[in-house]
Amino acid sequence: MAKEDSSTPTQQSPAGNLMEKIVALTKRRGFIFQSSEVYGGVNGAWDYGPMGVLLKRNVKDAWWRAMVHEREDIVGLDSAILMHPLVWKSSGHVDGFSDPMIDCKTCKKRFRSDDMDGAVCGLKPSKSPLACGGELTEPRNFNLMFETFLGPISDSSAKTFLRPETAQGIFANFANVISTTRVKVPFGIAQVGKSFRNEINPRNFTFRSREFEQMEMEFFCVPGTDDDWFKKWVEIRKRWYTDLGLSDGKLRLRDHDKLAHYSKATTDIEYLFPFGWGELEGIANRTDFDLRQHQRGIRTVGKWDGGDLSSVELAAEDAEYQKGKLSYFDDEKKQRYIPYVIEPAAGADRATLAFLCDAYAEDNAPDANGKVETRVVLRLHPRLAPIKAAILPLMRKDGHPERARKIYDDLKRRFFVDYDESAAIGKRYRRQDEIGTPLCITVDYDTITDGTVTVRDRDTMQQVRVSEDKLRDLIEEKIGL
Ligand code: ATP
Numbered sequence: 001m002a003k004e005d006s007s008t009p010t011q012q013s014p015a016g017n018l019m020e021k022i023v024a025l026t027k028r029r030g031f032i033f034q035s036s037e038v039y040g041g042v043n044g045a046w047d048y049g050p051m052g053v054l055l056k057r058n059v060k061d062a063w064w065r066a067m068v069h070e071r072e073d074i075v076g077l078d079s080a081i082l083m084h085p086l087v088w089k090s091s092g093h094v095d096g097f098s099d100p101m102i103d104c105k106t107c108k109k110r111f112r113s114d115d116m117d118g119a120v121c122g123l124k125p126s127k128s129p130l131a132c133g134g135e136l137t138e139p140r141n142f143n144l145m146f147e148t149f150l151g152p153i154s155d156s157s158a159k160t161f162l163r164p165e166t167a168q169g170i171f172a173n174f175a176n177v178i179s180t181t182r183v184k185v186p187f188g189i190a191q192v193g194k195s196f197r198n199e200i201n202p203r204n205f206t207f208r209s210r211e212f213e214q215m216e217m218e219f220f221c222v223p224g225t226d227d228d229w230f231k232k233w234v235e236i237r238k239r240w241y242t243d244l245g246l247s248d249g250k251l252r253l254r255d256h257d258k259l260a261h262y263s264k265a266t267t268d269i270e271y272l273f274p275f276g277w278g279e280l281e282g283i284a285n286r287t288d289f290d291l292r293q294h295q296r297g298i299r300t301v302g303k304w305d306g307g308d309l310s311s312v313e314l315a316a317e318d319a320e321y322q323k324g325k326l327s328y329f330d331d332e333k334k335q336r337y338i339p340y341v342i343e344p345a346a347g348a349d350r351a352t353l354a355f356l357c358d359a360y361a362e363d364n365a366p367d368a369n370g371k372v373e374t375r376v377v378l379r380l381h382p383r384l385a386p387i388k389a390a391i392l393p394l395m396r397k398d399g400h401p402e403r404a405r406k407i408y409d410d411l412k413r414r415f416f417v418d419y420d421e422s423a424a425i426g427k428r429y430r431r432q433d434e435i436g437t438p439l440c441i442t443v444d445y446d447t448i449t450d451g452t453v454t455v456r457d458r459d460t461m462q463q464v465r466v467s468e469d470k471l472r473d474l475i476e477e478k479i480g481l
Contacts, residue, residue, distance in 0.1 A: 003230070009375060010364045011362075012363055012374070014361070014362045014364055017361070019205070019274040020203075020211050021376075022274070022357055025378075026356065029051055030051045031052035033047045035047050035211075043210075044209045044211070045210055045211045046205075051435050054386030054416060055355070055380070055385075055436075056213075058322070058383065058385070058386070059351050060120070060192050061211070062244055062383060063346065063351075064190070064215075065219050067190045067215075073137050075190070077169065078192075079166070079172065080169065081194060082148070083160065084160070084172075085159060085299075086304060087172060088161050088170050089300075090147075090297030090300075091124075091168050091290065092296075092478045093164060094143075094145075097145055098144060099112050099114070099144060099199075102139050104136055104137075105135040105171070107129075107134050108122065109122035110142075111129055116128065116202070117130075118366055129163060135410070142200060143198075144198050144200075146161060146200065146210075147160075147161055148160060155305055155306070156306060156308050156309070162195075163196065164195055164196060165195050165216065166193045167218060167290070167343060167345065169191065169193075170189045172294065174294075175193075184331075185220050185222055186219065186225065186339075187219070189218055189221035190216070191215075192213065192215045193213060194213055195211075196210060199211060204275050205353060206216075207353055212348070213349055214345060215345075217345075218343050219341065220328070220341055220342075221341075221342065222337075222340070223287075230265055230285045230342050233342050234267050234269075237281055237283060237344045238251060239278070241271075241280065241351070244381045244384060245359070245384070246354060246358050247356070250358065251269050252277070253267050254267065255267050256268070258322050260287050262284075263284045264285040264287050265285040266284040268281065269281045269283070271357075273353070273354065274357060280346060281344060283342070283343065283344045285341075286340075286341040286342070288339065288341070289400075293326075293336055295324040295325070295327070297315075298324070298325060298326070299315035300313075300314050300315045303315065309320065322336060322337065322338065355381070356378070360376075360378060361378075361379050368425070376432040376433065377434065378436030378458070379436070379458070379459055380438075381479065382479045385435075386416065386435055386437075387416055387436075388417055388420075388475055388479060389411065389438070389439040390420055390439075391411065391419050391420075391441045391443070392404065392419075392425065393421050393442075393443045394425060394442055395422050395444075399448050400447070401421055403443045403447055404419065404421070404443040407441065411472065413473070414475075415479075418432070420432075425442065432458070433458055437458060438478050439455055439474070441453050441454070441455055442455075442456065447468070451467055452465045452468070453465070455466055
């Protein structure tokens with residue numbers, strides 16, 4: 001048997017700065033690196049390494065599974081990042097997607113004026129810009145959209161933006177989806193993709209980045225049923241996080257009292273990160289605002305001369321707007337109307353970070369010689385774990401590697417598994433603990449004679465002997481497939 005430490009580990013509270021430990025682990029184990037690190041890095045952009053890409057993909061897959069795959073009333077979409085410039089006028093982003101910004105004339109740093117308490121002075125990092133004595137400007141609005149140009153000519157008619165949210169691609173495809181599928185209101189359109197915001201102060205690791213991924217769904221419903229759907233979606237979305245193992249006690253719902261102009265109600269799902277509460281997802285009742293705005297926008301196209309978008313007047317909302325392309329015809333009631341929209345908008349990077357923070361644990365566990373040491377373990381939900389099982393030959397001889405490879409070759413057709421013969425068994429277990437692998441399968445002398453292997457559980461560290469042909473079922477059961 002692959003002897004290690006089979007007594008149950010005792011959990012301890014991680015000492016020191018938890019966030020620093022998590023950041024260090026994600027770098028050490030290939031989850032997250034700073035973008036362009038070898039060039040000194042860029043602020044607000046992150047690269048997901050070999051483990052991170054698997055974890056984040058599993059987060060997005062779990063979302064897609066819950067939102068599209070397992071629902072009859074939601075379809076998927078993958079719309080382009082680059083859109084017609086008028087989309088951003090109609091959506092309100094050209095005129096209103098800004099944060100109030102304050103410049104410090106002394107240290108030349110920029111701050112969000114609504115986040116001055118958490119900011120630090122550029123010259124005296126121990127002080128806040130409110131206390132360092134630097135000369136501050138009055139707040140002014142700073143549009144968060146990244147500008148770019150379609151084609152080689154950089155004039156105003158070619159100017160567009162990297163999308164700051166994925167939602168507008170959904171609204172712009174509302175009519176296409178209706179005419180090409182059998183959806184009927186109430187129904188949703190979901191998509192996962194990159195968004196870009198030129199955040200004034202990107203910070204808290206990946207929490208506030210300039211390039212990030214969103215998982216958004218627009219749920220179109222009959223006006224009057226929107227309040228019920230809103231409540232339902234808040235519940236469904238909160239449960240998604242707890243079903244994937246996020247601690248209920250570290251999640252809270254926060255109703256907005258100051259609502260955005262398009263919203264009738266907004267509730268954020270927040271997680272208690274080591275740096276404090278932060279939004280994972282916002283659920284908004286957007287009424288019929290977006291479809292109506294785009295209805296006006298598509299009538300503006302012919303009138304737009306390619307000039308500066310901020311001075312464009314959208315076409316008026318006349319009596320005809322109810323019949324436009326972005327309205328819905330109810331075949332049974334013979335009625336045409338503009339549906340209301342409930343939007344659960346989540347961030348893939350923030351969810352990934354929350355799962356990482358929640359999973360990080362340290363416990364006291366005896367090593368192979370019985371010496372108690374601190375073990376770092378990522379207690380990720382098996383469905384999210386980058387690697388589902390590691391196949392480890394006990395020895396690098398006596399037929400163990402060949403037998404282990406055979407098991408690996410069989411399992412890899414079904415699951416993301418790892419083969420590792422590189423170090424002492426205890427060290428290999430610890431490495432898998434740190435990346436959150438739920439099961440370690442060890443091939444030893446008994447395997448050669450009776451076809452059984454030891455399966456070690458990441459959380460309890462208990463080992464059981466099972467027959468090789470039971471491994472697929474065991475992993476499936478663990479993941480909950
Ligand atoms: P915040 O108030 O934190 O700036 P927001 O309310 O502007 O976020 P939304 O526009 O509702 O965010 O976007 C939906 C989701 O997209 C957020 O809940 C978050 O998970 C994610 N998100 C938004 N901005 C960022 C960012 N700069 N970095 C990473 N994720 C983000």
